[in-house]
Amino acid sequence: MTTATMQVSQKDFEKAQEQLKLLKKDPGNETKLKLYALFKQATEGPCNSPKPGMLDFVKKAKWDAWNSLGNLSQDNARQKYTELVSSLISAESAGQTKDASPEESRHGGYETIIVTTKNNITKIMFNRPERKNAINHQMYREIIKALHEAGKDDSTIAVITGNGEYYTSGNDLNNFANVKPNEMEKMAKDGAVLLKEFVSSFIDFPKPLIAVVNGPAIGISVTLLGLCDIVYASDRATFHTPFSQLGQSPEGCSSYLFPKIMGLAKANEMLLFNKKLTAAQACAWGLVTEVFPDGTFQKEVWERLKAYASLPKNSLAVSKQLLRSMEKEKLHAVNSKECEVLKERWLSDECLNAIVSFFQRKSKL
Numbered sequence: 001m002t003t004a005t006m007q008v009s010q011k012d013f014e015k016a017q018e019q020l021k022l023l024k025k026d027p028g029n030e031t032k033l034k035l036y037a038l039f040k041q042a043t044e045g046p047c048n049s050p051k052p053g054m055l056d057f058v059k060k061a062k063w064d065a066w067n068s069l070g071n072l073s074q075d076n077a078r079q080k081y082t083e084l085v086s087s088l089i090s091a092e093s094a095g096q097t098k099d100a101s102p103e104e105s106r107h108g109g110y111e112t113i114i115v116t117t118k119n120n121i122t123k124i125m126f127n128r129p130e131r132k133n134a135i136n137h138q139m140y141r142e143i144i145k146a147l148h149e150a151g152k153d154d155s156t157i158a159v160i161t162g163n164g165e166y167y168t169s170g171n172d173l174n175n176f177a178n179v180k181p182n183e184m185e186k187m188a189k190d191g192a193v194l195l196k197e198f199v200s201s202f203i204d205f206p207k208p209l210i211a212v213v214n215g216p217a218i219g220i221s222v223t224l225l226g227l228c229d230i231v232y233a234s235d236r237a238t239f240h241t242p243f244s245q246l247g248q249s250p251e252g253c254s255s256y257l258f259p260k261i262m263g264l265a266k267a268n269e270m271l272l273f274n275k276k277l278t279a280a281q282a283c284a285w286g287l288v289t290e291v292f293p294d295g296t297f298q299k300e301v302w303e304r305l306k307a308y309a310s311l312p313k314n315s316l317a318v319s320k321q322l323l324r325s326m327e328k329e330k331l332h333a334v335n336s337k338e339c340e341v342l343k344e345r346w347l348s349d350e351c352l353n354a355i356v357s358f359f360q361r362k363s364k365l
């Protein structure tokens with residue numbers, strides 16, 4: 001960089017300091033720390049002062065912010081400071097500060113689900129509303145990928161929800177349709193492998209995972225609730241696991257978790273005898289954390305989740321993993337067993353007749 005541009009840069013830097021004083025809205029602690037750190041780096045260079053004690057919270061936060069800039073050059077720090085101030089001024093004149101309304105970012109590469117991140121929350125939304133969000137093979141794979149990415153991204157919590165009227169109607173029965181007789185065994189084998197990986201991605205998910213059940217939930221979408229950390233439901237939601245009606249058997253670790261959650265007698269009514277629960281019943285039985293009136297469901301839930309997602313991220317992750325660690329091995333064993341049993345079920349006449357009936361419209365749940 002030439003002396004001339006450095007001088008201009010220094011001039012801009014001083015102007016930015018003046019402009020900052022004119023900001024009307026507080027830009028929030030995170031931004032203030034960034035500004036502090038860039039200012040110190042620009043004027044004094046890399047942080048060389050001793051680290052403040054753990055209990056000196058403010059000084060420590062400032063020191064951490066400055067120290068995190070490492071060996072960033074003073075020119076670059078001046079540049080970044082100036083840019084940050086300029087973005088704050090523009091955001092304010094557009095009527096919004098960055099911290100008050102962060103942008104929602106949409107993750108690319110998905111067709112059957114919508115994945116977005118905002119306010120430290122990654123939202124995974126089933127998105128086949130015209131099929132009641134039925135989960136086809138592509139959706140199973142995309143959810144596995146989305147959970148894998150959400151586990152590693154910057155978000156504090158992840159949310160799973162549905163687009164439209166349904167949460168989801170569970171497994172897409174087309175997954176069993178149009179299979180030639182000589183390919184049935186392969187279909188069952190591949191299905192069991194996919195299902196095992198799918199359920200494992202819920203068992204191993206490293207952050208708090210919250211289900212926002214916006215409407216009726218069927219089959220695997222209900223059993224997976226036992227693997228979520230919190231379940232919020234609209235009072236329009238229902239919970240139905242019609243496994244015997246479909247000639248199938250429980251999955252999603254429900255054969256182990258449902259008796260633990262609601263007691264064996266109640267789990268039997270759901271998992272053996274297809275009892276469909278209202279949201280209030282599911283809450284009374286311990287499957288749902290809290291039920292909200294449908295009219296205010298989205299507003300109330302997202303306000304609450306925004307507050308939860310501002311809690312310390314690492315503390316939440318460590319605590320979630322600690323709670324899960326007590327059961328993790330057992331859950332993987334249950335998942336394996338359930339998939340083995342289902343692989344056989346999918347080849348049974350009871351299951352095949354149920355699928356045929358559905359497509360001939362003789363049966364609907």
Ligand SMILES: CCCCC/C=C/CC(=O)SCCNC(=O)CCNC(=O)[C@H](O)C(C)(C)COP(=O)(O)OP(=O)(O)OC[C@H]1O[C@@H](n2cnc3c(N)ncnc32)[C@H](O)[C@@H]1OP(=O)(O)O
Nearest residue numbers: 131132134169170171172173174191194195219220364365
């Ligand atoms: C890798 C494999 C893993 C397998 C894991 C196993 C999991 C087990 C389960 O999840 S069991 C649960 C399976 N789900 C069902 O049995 C639900 C079947 N659907 C219905 O009974 C009904 O569609 C309904 C009650 C959900 C909704 O009824 P409604 O009358 O309101 O709406 P429509 O039936 O007209 O639905 C609109 C169109 O959507 C299609 N559709 C809905 N759900 C499914 C589904 N699960 N599978 C396939 N298709 C579904 C429905 O057929 C309609 O399509 P159309 O417009 O072409 O007729």
